[in-house]
Amino acid sequence: MSAPQARPRLGGAHVVTGGGRGIGRATAERLLQLGADAVAVVEADPAALGWAAAHPGAERLVPVHGDAADQDTAERAAEAAQNAAGTALAGWVNNAAVFRDASLHRTPARQVMDLIGANLAPAVAGCAVAVRRMSEAGAGAIVNVSSHQARQAVPGCAPYATAKAAVEGLTRALAVEYGPHGVRVNAVALGSVATERYAAHLAGLDEEGAGRVRAQMGRVHPLGRIGTAAEAASAIAHLLSPDAGFITGATVPVDGGRTVLAHDPEAHETGEGR
Structure with missing residues (x-):
């Protein structure tokens, strides 16, 4: 029996938006x-980029302060990643998100539309830059970060659920249009993930309230727990890798089985959006 072959090094230039904390940083x-030649990390909060300088791979990390919804920022990140790597843009992760709850019966429609745009615009801007550069190179992969809410909405979170459903539609549309140019486009639909935001939410509750949230999160995920940022990052990295070379236009649930559960009793007041 022959020995298993080692997986190829990832290589190439990559961009991760919303990369200062949580899932973005883990990605x-x-x-x-996995051997990326360079990773540009786009983050609106400069304080969230401090970890990059102390990271063991700091020479391959490129912090980019700016708004991921701004196409000029996206262009700047792509250019910085390519310059640092000395190679073409190979991967792009649209992870940046805004969490603001709103209900149509008490929030003006214009404000709801603005909240939808706040979550959709970063994916559109990132994809616009990525597909152009990757099409010119004849290869590349994009992963858009979606949510279980695109299919199984949480009450009070209509703007976020609507935006994520649009992100999944964008994923399919771009996969069809740019596949002939060698560009793969996929999405991951995340369940609840233990990030700094989730920890801060629990810290704001008393012991009994935090216990209720943990128990509820266990009930709505068939695996009995929420995910980790590292688990989300591994799924994203797989879709960017050559191992996923024949996968495009897919939305992969990374949710511990949450969306296949027949009943999701999560209430708005838990405040846990992803």
Whole structure:
């Protein structure tokens, strides 16, 4: 029996938006582990980029301060990643998101539309830059971060659920249009994930309230727990890798089985959006 072959090094230039914390940071670190030549991390909060300088792979990390919804910022990130890597843009992760709850019966429609745009615009801007550069190179992969809410909405979160459903539609449309140019476009639909935001939410509750949230999160995920940022990052990295070379236009649930559960009793007041 022949020995198993080692997986190829990922290589190439990559961009991760919303990469300062949580899933975005875990994804950037995972790409470095897999051998990315450079990873540009786009983050609106400069304080969230401080970890990059102290990271063991700092020479391959490129912090980019700016709004991921701004196409000029996206262009700047792509250029920085390519310059640092000395190679073409190979991967792009649209992870940046805004969490603002709203209900149509008490929030003006214009404000709801603005909230939808706040979550959709970063994916559109990132994809616009990525598909153009990747099409010119004849290869590349994009992963858009979606949510279980695109199919199984949580009450009070209509703008977020609507935006994520649009992100999944964008994923399919771009996969069809740019597949002939060598560009793969996929999405991951995340369940609840243990990030700094989730920890901060629990910290704002008393012991009894935090216990109720943990128990509820266990009930709505058939695996009995929420996910980790590292698990989300691994799924994203896989879709960017050559191992997923024949996957495009797919939305992959990374949710511990949440969306296949027949009944999701999560209430708005838990405040846990992803």
